[in-house]
Amino acid sequence: MNAVAFEFFEKRQLERSDENSTGRWRLPSRAGLKAALPVPKALREYDWRQWLRLQPPIHAIKTARYRKIDRRFLGQPVRDGDIPDIRDAARGRHVLLTVAFGDAQCLDLQLRLTGGLVRHDLHIVADNSVSEASARENRQACAARGAAYVRLPANPWTVKNPSRSHGAALNWMWHNVLKPAAPAAFGFLDQDLFPTQPCDPFEPLEDVAFYGDLRRAGARWYLWAGYCFFRFDAVGRKPLDFGLDWFAGLDTGGANWEVLYRDMDPNAVPQRPITAFAALPGIELRQAYCEWRGSWLHEVGLDGDLSLKAKKREAVLRLLEPALQASLRSARQ
Template structure:
């Protein structure tokens, strides 16, 4: 929901921001609703729903980086306890999508090629949120899994773990982000118990006018009713993955024992060197994971 009217100061009222924000929010939601109702072709959505029903499901939104997806699927397959991994392909290029589909087949992951996303070129955060909402309305909600969790495609486990275990004591958890007095779970690592949230009008999009990035639109229906101090957390440490390079140019994160490449941050001219440095950090984990990593695009 947009900010409450009392949260706007007089300067914002003079610029008519409450009105313009309300109009834009209504327009964004109309676009999102239209996208969520777009069908897909060539993928067995009923079969994926059946496979997800009552299970522990991981979901990754893939985007134009098959090598990254291959690394994650290999590592989650070998190190992360789960029943089913679904990849929602939000890629622009069909060549990337074809490679992603084959990678999913190689690793036993379910694959969905999403419809053309109206936000992809305009706003990556809105594009990601729309992709999550498509998967929620068309796959997860009708499937009723026991639990589900979202992963950024460039987030890699490095040790054996069970990310669903905390859900035995809480309805949802993940990495907290703050926007003023509001908080939400980072869309790159968040987990939900279906019986606790499945009947809510969930929205994994953003509410930018309230400062809430992807996933933050669930503030009204989920997060505002829960004390954030009760949400399980893990340490997050930023570091420069390339020696002698400023952290802002070669930014990565350790999120607990998971390595986050943060591929869209930093100096993009260093992207190739950064990926090679990430591969060196992941080498010990890749050695104990089944299969062979692909080294394509």
């Protein structure tokens, strides 16, 4: 059954479930729908045009299906990595976690820099790569740089939706590694985010339960999944979900809106300046997009003109050379 046919089937099943005694279909009541299905956003946020297109029930059905797929993924066994040992190493410590995929050079750069410039106790790499060749290269980079390595189960979203894939990977690590380990604090890093100066990203957690780079979606806000830090004693008992809630406009990490962000003032979250720039001279920003996030350089590898990717990486390497030298000196001391 193709996607269009499946969606029609789902819609018709909803219609049949709400037929009245005469066999004629009627629009479900908002109260009844809210009680029966997990709607991503409040029903009052849908306008009448969206109701006419049946978006609330369709969104609810799709959300339920997505969650079912995610729950199944969470129960899959790891393909490589000693989970009990990693839990023991993480317990009560300050933990960095990076989801890696298909770019061992990028991962190696980050591990070299965090190893010498970023205060932490343990760096875990969750490998979300598709190919075994990429996984082997990532495993070698972790072994060379002293990072813990986990080869995640085959991710059902990787080919279909990179954002959902990333969120599912974070949730697998939360449920199977971090939550059982109970670290003192943990933070998520995008694979192509590089520190360039000595820093302690866990220090702000002395004053707040969590912080990171803010993103907004209308009246909602959330922390960018590429740089966010959490104190375990403040969030460990909450039903965290680092996935997305796309129907509510929330990308990876935004599904924590209800349990973490809704009742907190975003102005109380420590922030750092974010400045976009073109990595290549004479090239438009959108073609060679990079960012300075405070003193961290974000390559933004999935953005821009992919035909310029190699040249962009060369430019990033030149920018990172002083930091790599400083990290090497720090590691030797």
